[in-house]
Amino acid sequence: MTGPALKIRLVVEGGDWLGPGKADLLEAIAETGSISAAGRRMGMSYKRAWSLVETLNAMFRSPLVSSSRGGAGHGGAALTESGAEVLRLYRAIQSKGAEAVAGEVAALHRLSVMSAEK
């Protein structure tokens, strides 16, 4: 078993969702302090990263990411209080969910091609 293999999506009204990709992006923004640096780290274009942030901000009642242009640090971005809370909740859902269904996931993996004998 190489990766997590269990991905949890939280779908909100309108079809948008929060999943592993956007959660990782939030984490990268928190650590790098910039949307573009986070995008580079994750191997995606700035535009893609920015559009994901736009989606995230629209999904919740208050923005998850605050950003500024120009200035001393030449602009940047950071998680808001809501953003940090959403990320924390999503990580908790990931870990608690994975733990709760570990047995069934293992059983499924034994049936999948991932466990094909050599």
Place this chain on the structure above:
Amino acid sequence: MTGPALKIRLVVEGGDWLGPGKADLLEAIAETGSISAAGRRMGMSYKRAWSLVETLNAMFRSPLVSSSRGGAGHGGAALTESGAEVLRLYRAIQSKGAEAVAGEVAALHRLSVMSAEK
């Protein structure tokens, strides 16, 4: 809260995955005895339903759906033993997973636009 809003995907090697859509399709095939009838029930084209079945069969070590053409019933499809087991495991993952993270999901929903006051 209108819908489930929590969607769990099991990603296997190669990028294919088992999620709510394919699980519902398996269930519909089990109940209708036909790929095309299951597709009609779910509002998708036969081609789409069939290609999903093809993907499912390739994801696991043995096929989940067996099918036949012609004959008395003019052909049809059914779940194999593996197919029934996979569906059962996925449903268990759905319910156990949702139960384990219900608190965090509720907290996230309170932050989301889904709980915007009127």
Place this chain on the structure above:
DNA sequence: CATCGTTATGTCCAATCAGATATAACGAGG
């Protein structure tokens, strides 16, 4: 007031995806 890296936004294009459509094979039963 010029500089800098970032945010913000638009346009264009290739790739992918799903729907629509068409056709053939199937094979027990009438």
Place this chain on the structure above:
DNA sequence: CCTCGTTATATCTGATTGGACATAACGATG
């Protein structure tokens, strides 16, 4: 041996998606 509804497969097309590229705004600092 013809019929039937289904499986199986191919082709075409419109829609969506993401990458590439371009441009402008920003604003504290030097």
